[in-house]
Amino acid sequence: MSRVLVVGGTGLAGRAVTAEAVERGHEVVVAARRAPDDDDDAYVAGAVYVVADLVTGNGLEEAVEGTDVLIDASNADGRRASHVFATGSLNLLHTAARFGVRRAVLLSVVGADGSGYSYYRAKAAQERIFLDSPLEARIVRATQFHDFVTAVFERGRPFGALIAPSRTRFQPIAVPDVARVLVDAAEGDGQPDSIRTIGGPRIESARALAERWKEASGARRPVVGVRLGGPLGSTWRAGRNVVPDAAIDGMDYDAWLSARG
Ligand SMILES: NC(=O)c1ccc[n+]([C@@H]2O[C@H](COP(=O)([O-])OP(=O)(O)OC[C@H]3O[C@@H](n4cnc5c(N)ncnc54)[C@H](OP(=O)(O)O)[C@@H]3O)[C@@H](O)[C@H]2O)c1
Structure with a gap:
Protein backbone atom coordinates (compact mmCIF):
# COMPACT_ATOMS: atom_id res chain seq x y z
CA MET A 1 0.00 0.00 0.00
CA SER A 2 1.21 3.51 -0.84
CA ARG A 3 0.00 6.95 0.00
CA VAL A 4 -1.42 8.27 -3.27
CA LEU A 5 -2.28 11.92 -3.85
CA VAL A 6 -4.94 12.47 -6.52
CA VAL A 7 -4.81 16.07 -7.69
CA GLY A 8 -8.16 17.05 -9.18
CA GLY A 9 -9.63 13.98 -7.50
CA THR A 10 -13.09 15.57 -7.35
CA GLY A 11 -13.38 15.89 -11.15
CA LEU A 12 -14.81 13.42 -13.66
CA ALA A 13 -11.63 11.40 -14.15
CA GLY A 14 -10.24 12.19 -10.70
CA ARG A 15 -13.21 10.64 -8.86
CA ALA A 16 -12.77 7.39 -10.74
CA VAL A 17 -9.03 7.42 -10.00
CA THR A 18 -9.74 8.06 -6.32
CA ALA A 19 -12.28 5.22 -6.19
CA GLU A 20 -9.87 2.84 -7.97
CA ALA A 21 -6.95 3.69 -5.67
CA VAL A 22 -9.11 3.33 -2.53
CA GLU A 23 -10.45 0.01 -3.87
CA ARG A 24 -6.87 -1.28 -4.30
CA GLY A 25 -6.13 -0.50 -0.67
CA HIS A 26 -4.01 2.62 -1.04
CA GLU A 27 -4.14 5.47 1.43
CA VAL A 28 -5.64 8.19 -0.76
CA VAL A 29 -5.49 11.96 -0.36
CA VAL A 30 -7.43 14.15 -2.80
CA ALA A 31 -6.47 17.75 -3.51
CA ALA A 32 -8.79 20.27 -5.13
CA ARG A 33 -9.86 23.85 -4.50
CA ARG A 34 -13.11 22.64 -2.94
CA ALA A 35 -13.60 19.59 -0.72
CA PRO A 36 -16.89 17.76 -1.33
CA ASP A 37 -19.45 17.06 1.40
CA ASP A 38 -19.94 13.38 2.13
CA ASP A 39 -23.31 13.38 0.32
CA ASP A 40 -21.74 14.91 -2.80
CA ASP A 41 -21.30 12.76 -5.95
CA ALA A 42 -17.63 13.71 -5.93
CA TYR A 43 -17.07 12.21 -2.49
CA VAL A 44 -15.37 8.81 -2.29
CA ALA A 45 -15.59 7.13 1.09
CA GLY A 46 -12.16 6.24 2.41
CA ALA A 47 -10.34 9.17 0.79
CA VAL A 48 -9.09 12.19 2.71
CA TYR A 49 -9.77 15.62 1.19
CA VAL A 50 -7.35 18.55 1.33
CA VAL A 51 -8.11 21.99 -0.06
CA ALA A 52 -5.23 23.07 -2.30
CA ASP A 53 -4.79 25.34 -5.28
CA LEU A 54 -2.22 24.40 -7.90
CA VAL A 55 -1.92 27.95 -9.18
CA THR A 56 -1.46 29.86 -5.92
CA GLY A 57 0.29 26.93 -4.22
CA ASN A 58 -1.93 27.28 -1.15
CA GLY A 59 -2.42 23.93 0.59
CA LEU A 60 0.05 22.02 -1.60
CA GLU A 61 2.53 21.27 1.18
CA GLU A 62 -0.21 19.75 3.32
CA ALA A 63 -1.43 17.75 0.30
CA VAL A 64 1.94 16.25 -0.67
CA GLU A 65 3.31 15.58 2.82
CA GLY A 66 3.88 11.84 3.24
CA THR A 67 2.88 11.10 -0.38
CA ASP A 68 4.67 8.31 -2.26
CA VAL A 69 3.02 8.82 -5.65
CA LEU A 70 0.86 11.55 -7.13
CA ILE A 71 -1.63 11.34 -9.97
CA ALA A 76 -8.49 23.94 -16.59
CA ASP A 77 -10.86 25.65 -18.94
CA GLY A 78 -9.61 26.45 -22.42
CA ARG A 79 -8.70 30.11 -21.98
CA ARG A 80 -6.71 29.59 -18.75
CA ALA A 81 -5.31 26.17 -19.61
CA SER A 82 -1.83 27.26 -20.60
CA HIS A 83 -1.34 29.31 -17.42
CA VAL A 84 -2.96 26.79 -15.06
CA PHE A 85 -1.17 23.74 -16.48
CA ALA A 86 2.26 25.40 -16.54
CA THR A 87 2.15 27.27 -13.23
CA GLY A 88 0.18 24.53 -11.50
CA SER A 89 2.48 21.70 -12.62
CA LEU A 90 5.63 23.60 -11.67
CA ASN A 91 4.20 24.42 -8.23
CA LEU A 92 3.02 20.86 -7.72
CA LEU A 93 6.21 19.14 -8.85
CA HIS A 94 8.60 21.50 -7.01
CA THR A 95 6.64 20.99 -3.80
CA ALA A 96 6.48 17.23 -4.39
CA ALA A 97 10.25 17.05 -5.01
CA ARG A 98 10.94 18.97 -1.79
CA PHE A 99 8.79 16.51 0.14
CA GLY A 100 10.41 13.42 -1.39
CA VAL A 101 7.52 12.23 -3.57
CA ARG A 102 8.87 9.41 -5.72
CA ARG A 103 6.66 9.23 -8.76
CA ALA A 104 4.23 11.47 -10.66
CA VAL A 105 1.58 10.31 -13.14
CA LEU A 106 -0.16 12.78 -15.46
CA LEU A 107 -3.42 12.27 -17.31
CA SER A 108 -3.08 13.78 -20.76
CA VAL A 109 -4.91 13.55 -24.04
CA VAL A 110 -4.20 11.69 -27.29
CA GLY A 111 -3.23 14.19 -29.98
CA ALA A 112 -1.74 16.67 -27.51
CA ASP A 113 1.54 16.57 -29.41
CA GLY A 114 1.69 18.18 -32.82
CA SER A 115 -1.68 19.99 -32.67
CA GLY A 116 -2.15 23.74 -33.06
CA TYR A 117 -5.16 23.66 -30.72
CA SER A 118 -4.25 25.86 -27.75
CA TYR A 119 -5.59 23.47 -25.10
CA TYR A 120 -3.61 20.57 -26.61
CA ARG A 121 -0.49 22.76 -26.82
CA ALA A 122 -0.96 23.51 -23.11
CA LYS A 123 -1.27 19.77 -22.36
CA ALA A 124 1.90 19.04 -24.39
CA ALA A 125 3.80 21.71 -22.42
CA GLN A 126 2.46 20.20 -19.19
CA GLU A 127 3.72 16.77 -20.27
CA ARG A 128 7.21 18.23 -20.81
CA ILE A 129 7.19 19.77 -17.33
CA PHE A 130 6.40 16.34 -15.85
CA LEU A 131 9.04 14.55 -17.94
CA ASP A 132 11.69 17.18 -17.09
CA SER A 133 10.94 17.07 -13.35
CA PRO A 134 13.22 15.30 -10.88
CA LEU A 135 10.40 12.86 -10.11
CA GLU A 136 9.98 9.58 -11.97
CA ALA A 137 7.20 10.58 -14.37
CA ARG A 138 4.64 8.63 -16.35
CA ILE A 139 2.22 10.20 -18.80
CA VAL A 140 -1.01 8.47 -19.81
CA ARG A 141 -2.65 9.97 -22.90
CA ALA A 142 -6.27 8.91 -23.24
CA THR A 143 -8.74 9.39 -26.07
CA GLN A 144 -12.01 11.29 -25.51
CA PHE A 145 -14.17 10.05 -22.66
CA HIS A 146 -17.68 8.74 -23.45
CA ASP A 147 -19.02 11.66 -21.40
CA PHE A 148 -17.02 14.16 -23.48
CA VAL A 149 -18.14 12.97 -26.92
CA THR A 150 -21.73 12.99 -25.65
CA ALA A 151 -21.27 16.58 -24.48
CA VAL A 152 -20.03 17.46 -28.00
CA PHE A 153 -23.25 16.04 -29.51
CA GLU A 154 -25.31 17.97 -26.95
CA ARG A 155 -23.72 21.29 -27.93
CA GLY A 156 -26.40 21.30 -30.62
CA ARG A 157 -29.21 21.49 -28.04
CA PRO A 158 -29.68 25.31 -28.25
CA PHE A 159 -30.13 24.88 -32.03
CA GLY A 160 -32.57 21.97 -31.74
CA ALA A 161 -30.01 19.49 -33.04
CA LEU A 162 -27.37 16.97 -32.09
CA ILE A 163 -24.02 17.97 -33.52
CA ALA A 164 -21.75 15.40 -35.14
CA PRO A 165 -18.40 16.87 -36.24
CA SER A 166 -18.05 15.90 -39.91
CA ARG A 167 -15.29 13.61 -41.20
CA THR A 168 -14.40 12.89 -37.56
CA ARG A 169 -13.99 9.59 -35.79
CA PHE A 170 -13.83 9.05 -32.07
CA GLN A 171 -12.49 6.18 -29.99
CA PRO A 172 -14.30 6.96 -26.77
CA ILE A 173 -13.14 5.43 -23.54
CA ALA A 174 -14.80 4.87 -20.16
CA VAL A 175 -13.41 6.93 -17.32
CA PRO A 176 -13.06 3.90 -14.96
CA ASP A 177 -10.92 2.18 -17.63
CA VAL A 178 -8.66 5.25 -17.76
CA ALA A 179 -8.52 5.25 -13.95
CA ARG A 180 -7.30 1.63 -13.88
CA VAL A 181 -4.39 2.47 -16.20
CA LEU A 182 -3.49 5.57 -14.18
CA VAL A 183 -3.41 3.62 -10.93
CA ASP A 184 -1.37 0.86 -12.63
CA ALA A 185 1.13 3.56 -13.63
CA ALA A 186 1.12 4.94 -10.08
CA GLU A 187 1.98 1.44 -8.88
CA GLY A 188 4.99 1.38 -11.21
CA ASP A 189 3.61 -0.26 -14.36
CA GLY A 190 5.50 0.79 -17.52
CA GLN A 191 8.80 2.53 -17.98
CA PRO A 192 9.83 5.58 -15.94
CA ASP A 193 9.65 8.85 -17.89
CA SER A 194 7.48 7.31 -20.57
CA ILE A 195 4.28 8.18 -22.40
CA ARG A 196 1.55 5.55 -22.78
CA THR A 197 -1.43 6.07 -25.06
CA ILE A 198 -4.76 4.34 -24.55
CA GLY A 199 -8.01 4.42 -26.47
CA GLY A 200 -11.45 2.92 -26.13
CA PRO A 201 -12.26 -0.48 -27.63
CA ARG A 202 -13.81 0.84 -30.88
CA ILE A 203 -13.27 3.62 -33.40
CA GLU A 204 -16.47 4.94 -34.95
CA SER A 205 -17.66 7.98 -36.85
CA ALA A 206 -18.99 10.86 -34.78
CA ARG A 207 -22.27 10.52 -36.68
CA ALA A 208 -22.72 6.83 -35.83
CA LEU A 209 -22.07 7.54 -32.15
CA ALA A 210 -24.39 10.56 -32.16
CA GLU A 211 -27.18 8.46 -33.72
CA ARG A 212 -26.81 5.91 -30.89
CA TRP A 213 -26.88 8.68 -28.29
CA LYS A 214 -30.04 10.02 -29.97
CA GLU A 215 -31.70 6.61 -29.72
CA ALA A 216 -30.57 5.92 -26.15
CA SER A 217 -31.52 9.36 -24.85
CA GLY A 218 -34.84 9.52 -26.71
CA ALA A 219 -33.89 12.86 -28.26
CA ARG A 220 -36.07 13.88 -31.19
CA ARG A 221 -33.55 16.36 -32.53
CA PRO A 222 -31.83 15.50 -35.83
CA VAL A 223 -28.14 14.66 -35.96
CA VAL A 224 -26.51 17.41 -37.97
CA GLY A 225 -23.01 17.15 -39.42
CA VAL A 226 -20.97 20.26 -38.69
CA ARG A 227 -17.50 21.02 -39.98
CA LEU A 228 -15.57 22.07 -36.92
CA GLY A 229 -13.34 25.07 -37.63
CA GLY A 230 -9.94 25.82 -36.18
CA PRO A 231 -7.08 23.59 -35.12
CA LEU A 232 -9.22 21.24 -33.02
CA GLY A 233 -11.36 20.42 -36.06
CA SER A 234 -8.31 19.77 -38.22
CA THR A 235 -6.64 17.65 -35.52
CA TRP A 236 -9.73 15.46 -35.27
CA ARG A 237 -10.31 15.26 -39.05
CA ALA A 238 -6.67 14.18 -39.47
CA GLY A 239 -7.43 11.28 -37.10
CA ARG A 240 -4.87 12.42 -34.55
CA ASN A 241 -7.39 11.74 -31.76
CA VAL A 242 -7.50 7.97 -32.31
CA VAL A 243 -4.99 5.23 -31.55
CA PRO A 244 -6.01 2.01 -33.33
CA ASP A 245 -2.98 0.13 -31.98
CA ALA A 246 -3.65 1.12 -28.38
CA ALA A 247 -7.30 0.13 -28.01
CA ILE A 248 -8.00 -1.31 -24.60
CA ASP A 249 -10.43 -4.09 -23.85
CA GLY A 250 -12.82 -1.91 -21.89
CA MET A 251 -16.36 -0.57 -21.86
CA ASP A 252 -17.54 0.58 -25.30
CA TYR A 253 -20.03 3.37 -26.00
CA ASP A 254 -23.05 1.05 -26.18
CA ALA A 255 -22.21 -0.54 -22.83
CA TRP A 256 -21.72 2.94 -21.36
CA LEU A 257 -25.12 4.03 -22.71
CA SER A 258 -26.77 0.92 -21.22
CA ALA A 259 -25.06 1.46 -17.86
CA ARG A 260 -26.46 4.99 -17.75
CA GLY A 261 -29.94 3.44 -17.79
N1 LIG B 1 -12.57 14.97 -21.27
C1 LIG B 1 -11.93 14.08 -22.02
O1 LIG B 1 -12.51 13.45 -22.91
C2 LIG B 1 -10.47 13.81 -21.75
C3 LIG B 1 -9.79 12.86 -22.51
C4 LIG B 1 -8.44 12.60 -22.25
C5 LIG B 1 -7.79 13.29 -21.22
N2 LIG B 1 -8.46 14.22 -20.51
C6 LIG B 1 -7.75 14.92 -19.44
O2 LIG B 1 -8.30 14.53 -18.21
C7 LIG B 1 -8.02 15.53 -17.24
C8 LIG B 1 -9.21 15.64 -16.30
O3 LIG B 1 -10.34 16.03 -17.03
P1 LIG B 1 -11.79 16.01 -16.34
O4 LIG B 1 -12.77 16.30 -17.41
O5 LIG B 1 -11.92 14.81 -15.49
O6 LIG B 1 -11.67 17.32 -15.40
P2 LIG B 1 -12.80 18.00 -14.51
O7 LIG B 1 -13.99 17.14 -14.36
O8 LIG B 1 -12.98 19.39 -15.02
O9 LIG B 1 -12.09 18.07 -13.06
C9 LIG B 1 -11.03 18.95 -12.84
C10 LIG B 1 -10.49 18.74 -11.44
O10 LIG B 1 -9.36 19.61 -11.25
C11 LIG B 1 -9.57 20.39 -10.05
N3 LIG B 1 -8.90 21.68 -10.23
C12 LIG B 1 -9.12 22.59 -11.21
N4 LIG B 1 -8.31 23.65 -11.03
C13 LIG B 1 -7.57 23.39 -9.92
C14 LIG B 1 -6.55 24.11 -9.23
N5 LIG B 1 -6.16 25.33 -9.63
N6 LIG B 1 -6.00 23.55 -8.13
C15 LIG B 1 -6.41 22.33 -7.70
N7 LIG B 1 -7.36 21.59 -8.34
C16 LIG B 1 -7.92 22.13 -9.42
C17 LIG B 1 -11.10 20.50 -9.94
O11 LIG B 1 -11.55 20.78 -8.62
P3 LIG B 1 -11.79 22.32 -8.13
O12 LIG B 1 -12.48 23.03 -9.25
O13 LIG B 1 -12.59 22.18 -6.86
O14 LIG B 1 -10.41 22.86 -7.87
C18 LIG B 1 -11.49 19.06 -10.32
O15 LIG B 1 -11.26 18.20 -9.24
C19 LIG B 1 -7.68 16.81 -18.04
O16 LIG B 1 -6.34 17.17 -17.84
C20 LIG B 1 -7.92 16.42 -19.48
O17 LIG B 1 -6.96 16.98 -20.36
C21 LIG B 1 -9.78 14.49 -20.73
Missing part, protein backbone atom coordinates in the same frame (compact mmCIF):
# COMPACT_ATOMS: atom_id res chain seq x y z
CA ASP A 72 -2.60 14.62 -11.62
CA ALA A 73 -6.15 14.47 -13.03
CA SER A 74 -6.82 18.19 -12.73
CA ASN A 75 -8.12 20.32 -15.55
